Amino acid sequence: MITARDDRRRTFDALPAGAQAATWWGKAWVAALEALSRDQGRLARGRSYAEEGRVEAVTVTPGRLVAYVRGSRSRPYRTEIALDVFAAEDWEVFLERTAADPGYLAALLEGEVPQGLAEALLPGPGELHPRCSCPDPGRPPCKHAAALCHRVAHLLDADPFVLLLLRGRGERELTEELTRRNAAHAAREQTAGAPGLPGVPARTAVAPRSLPPLPPPLPDPPGPGHPPSYPDGPGAPDPLALDQLATDAAARAYAILATGRDPMAGLTLWQDAVRLAAAHPTQGLTGAARALYRDLARAAGRPVHDLARAATAWRHGGLAGLEVLEEPWDPPAGPFDRARPALLAAGEGQFRPERNTLTLGGRQLRLGRDGLWYPYTGTPGASPGPDWWPAGPSAPDPVAALHRP
Structure with a gap:
């Protein structure tokens, strides 16, 4: 079981090379630190350090980030970023605002920072305080702090509760408190609206009663519908393939509706290829339909001539007609x-x-x-x-x- 004290300390393993912020709040976190410096070269070097995977495990506690960052020397540097935590009155405002809007709590649980809470949660000017054990004499942030900032931005992408922990509270205590307050808000709203709500006594609701019969089903359509024509543009799917797919799906759905049986159930690859080819007569085939026969025969591993004959048998007798073509047998006398x-x-x-x-x-x-x-x-x-x-x-x-x- 995780205690409240444990909930306020989290350690994240090092990321593989190439990790960068993807969400708008992760990028806003990076921008808050980079606003402290005008040295673009140093900031770019820090971003490269993060992309190269030089930031080791990151420990997050209220108001502080700590990690070791490998620079040009063999011994890594201890790098910190401090963030102002919320005061008690700030937490009260935040908790009430979040609990009053179920969408805010749902967004946090889904791993997103709601726009309505962004201003309070994300660091403002002067709230981030980087420190590093490196000998860089310039004004903070150094490249190691910039690298840690990029690493933490990636953590925020996946888990906004990291930002809330930096503001002073852990995920478990926050979710429990927000759930409690959200339930209280819902109870107050239900009580306030109770007199105007329609209802029936519970005894009436569970009493046995007969329901009216269901309406009769709609009549079957006369046949499967025809799909619309599909554009033949650059990069678009093959219109013949789309037409074939839509036409076959409509015919299959119609057969299931009319007979209760799936015409494709139990068919082998060859039998299904024959079924598809049988929808296109062999006489007067267009170039596209000839290509369909060729592709079906190649997929089934049979000559086009065999497919054309089998499709003719299918058109005259379906699966039974194909079996007569391909499966000689010895009938009994009679x-x-x-x-x-x-x-x-x-x-x-x-x-x-x-x-x-x-x-x-x-x-x-x-x-x-x-x-x-x-x-x-x-x-x-x-x-x-x-x-x-x-x-x-x-x-x-x-x-x-x-x-x-």
């Missing part, structure tokens, strides 16, 4: 065996069976695991064999599948 006589009776010819396919010349039917027939076309006599492509949507009847548009 519908498959009855298909050949049905085709022969319809005058379609004698189809040759092989696994889940029926083939005659440049025509082919594939039976999917979903029990549907998928039509394919190919070039007879091609080497090393017909290049089979999906020819249309599926149908439960093999004869009808051959003649689907």
Whole structure:
């Protein structure tokens, strides 16, 4: 447990090289010390010392900063900066002002110095008193004190309670006191406004009651929306990529709304690439869409030709259509065996069976695991064999599948 006495003494390890103030209050702290000197060369040298990491651990106590700073000699110099602490009446004004405004306390706890408190907290002219054990005969601050000032400014960036400790009080005692006073302010405001506040008796509020039914949900939209056009400017993201991302997100959201299922759930990288490509027909592709096919095929590690065929299968049958294209299987006897006589009776010819396919010349039917027939076309006599492509949507009847548009 940290006591009040311990809370008023904090030690911070040395920072790595390059640390500088970033906040406006950290820079205001540096400016207050630099206002004591017109020797810009000495001040610049001190800033360099801080950036080079020459300031060792810093100890902060009420009204005083102490650190050793390594200069040109082997033995570091003991450097101090003193700051006037608040008197009791100053603390009373500060505490009441801070507690009365919840935003002030919230800003301090978030590591910021509120603008409304800056004038009271930050050092004014003549409030900083640097001292150093170095032999510099010039008027303070020396370069070692300037280096310590820059180091402390970085501490203030991250923790404004360092500044409050320099003014005389530690973080824990301050937060406890401010929390107590803030609660008292809130209680007084609540009491003052109580007669005009609406309310109900507690027994009424917790009594069982039935709530009215929820309103019916809004009807589903007719389809996914279309994204706006995106500018193609220097340094802007690729408009085609943005359009593709927005269009796919809208289609996915619409599918989830309409069916309760995510169309991307469980898809492999290749299946998702096929799904994205299927949104762009292969005929009449623009240059940008051809680039999309190329990029998708490269990402999936497959040729563009394979992607175009798979996208056609997806457009005709979705994931089931892609599986029919890529996954031959051995169907059980039944519908498959009855298909050949049905085709022969319809005058379609004698189809040759092989696994889940029926083939005659440049025509082919594939039976999917979903029990549907998928039509394919190919070039007879091609080497090393017909290049089979999906020819249309599926149908439960093999004869009808051959003649689907």
